Amino acid sequence: MTLTKRAFLATSAAAAASLTLPRRGWTQTTATIGGMEVTTLSDGNLMLPAEFIFGPMPQDDLAGVLAPFDIAPDQPLTPPCNVTLLRHGDNIVLFDCGAGFAFQDSAGQLGDALAAAGIDPLDVTHVVVTHGHPDHIWGMLDDFDEPLFYNAEHMMGEVEHAYWMDDATVNSIGEERASFAVGAKRRLEMMAGNMTLFSDGAEVLPGVSAQMTPGHTPGHMSFVMADGNDALMVVGDAIGNPHVAFARPSWHSGSDQDLAMGAATRTALLDQIATDAMTMIGFHLPNGGIGRAERDGDGYRFVPSA
Template sequence: MLVSRRHFLATAAAGIALPQRLWSASRIESGAMQVETLSDGHLVLPVDFVFGGMPETELAPILARHGIAGGALEPPCNVTLLRDGSRTILFDVGAGADFMPTAGRLSEALDALDLSPEEVTHVLFTHGHPDHLWGLLDEFDEPLFANARHMMGRAEFDYWMDPDTASTIGEARQSFAAGARRRLGAIADRISLFEDGEAVLPGVTARLTPGHTPGHMAFLIDAADPMMILGDAVTNPHVNFERPDWPSPSDQDAELAAETRVGLLDQLSADGLILVGFHLPEGGIGRVERAAKGYRYLPG
């Protein structure tokens, strides 16, 4: 299903243009399991936020091959939905209404699938950045996915709930810390915390992938075609693959994130795993193969 007739008519009557990729952007079925990515919209980021500090002479031809000429980047935001007949699992919850006007469309995407927030049984967080966490609460500051069990890695939860994080994260990210603490505080009495390597749900294993944030988690999905939900361990389809060893200022610990990325892409390519990336194009579902000095992303 793309856009439900009910949603389309309501939107058209209001004279509002439908956002790009409002519906399920990409889907894969593995046995009884169905995995889809839903568009939460996109971000608008300065080029230097992603590529700042990288060697310009080597960076330029990579950007040219991908048609990046400067200005702003507009990475998509792909929220992963897993359904297997008994569970409806969201990996992250999008940006909500308070981060960027181009993001926060997950509720509309769910409506387009005729899926209500009350039907979601589990919410698993990769990390606490705004585009992954700030959609947690509704306009009344109540949990939007009221019937879901919420789960996050213990190290990530502790980091954002630590009052000292706001003073150590850096001025540019201070609002991230305040926003995460407020939202996680609203569910602190009901959230389940887990560790690296733990089977957080049957068929879903947590994999610590630190660097983008201190406790960032990816999730390995045990299916007929095994896959990994990457979150922001890989954040773009060009430099992160071609030169995964280059640190990026978009990561909180850029050196550690690069080390994590190199090992992760080696595993994904060697094991032939399907990957699902939050900011990768064409729905974010694909594979990776070795190429030249690094790797190549193969969407679809």
């Protein structure tokens, strides 16, 4: 079995919460969507300065919004990273593949999570990408700079792929994100022979359709899994935290590359999820990331599955 060189850190795995039966360990949360089994696995967490998200927000109002979450506006943030695993028929599918070993020491734990779940990276059949940021695709390569999911078909939205492959992106993305562009292009170039591109609305796999949710990045994709009357949406970073993103979705977030578009997408997406009473998975949401968006006054609140 292929493993990363990082030690297994049991303390980083949250307690399980399931829509069906409880599970423990690295498997944080499991939902059953018809004949699909959907599980989140921990890739660890990020370490972010508060201004990375809160910088553009109305500072006079921010403290009041954050107070129920025991977060101060200048407090460093440690958002979890939830990689979604889908088992459906003969397919073993990852939605994003984590940060790998080269981004932040607190992240890059997916290899250990897969091992604890009894899955060899060579058994993964598909890697479906929401967007090209480091915590979502740098895990494509292992410690030896080789493809980790060697047998998997890698799949990415054509708009997002074109953005990161464009030589101009490194100069237009901003100095603080220039390394994102360099890292993404290198990885996508290495996967060029095993990369399938798709457009908005495409059925990328049986029962899995793509929905363009831009703003966080130009071609960010979310994915709806549906079987019968059951549906679940993997939202990636289109809804990037459990506090301000829900309570004030129209506020600009510093984590989005296009602030206005990110806010518009987030507002529309939360309305869709709440109206349809759809289960959702957020890459940086707590308790394994699976839950629902419920209306709360002028905003929403995230309700984890329990």
